[in-house]
Amino acid sequence: MKSEEIDALTQQALAEATVKGITGKAVTPFLLARIKALTSGRSLTTNIALIKHNAEVGARLALALAHAARGACSNRR
Numbered sequence: 001m002k003s004e005e006i007d008a009l010t011q012q013a014l015a016e017a018t019v020k021g022i023t024g025k026a027v028t029p030f031l032l033a034r035i036k037a038l039t040s041g042r043s044l045t046t047n048i049a050l051i052k053h054n055a056e057v058g059a060r061l062a063l064a065l066a067h068a069a070r071g072a073c074s075n076r077r
Contacts, residue, residue: 001039001046009038 013034017023022030035043 001042006035006043006046009035009043013038 010031013031014027016034017027017030020030032043032047
């Protein structure tokens, strides 16, 4: 999804939350559900892809840090 589209829909959903008096911890679930409805589910697909990508990046970073730590330990001997 294009950032302009998701930004506009987020602003719309935030305005709706304000009108409905939704605050605190209830805002995020409302926004996710409302944006999902406004996009006919496309935002959910996008969010799942983002989560998978973030997990992959995190795993690669963890491996790189582990390899670097092992190298630092072997250099101390």
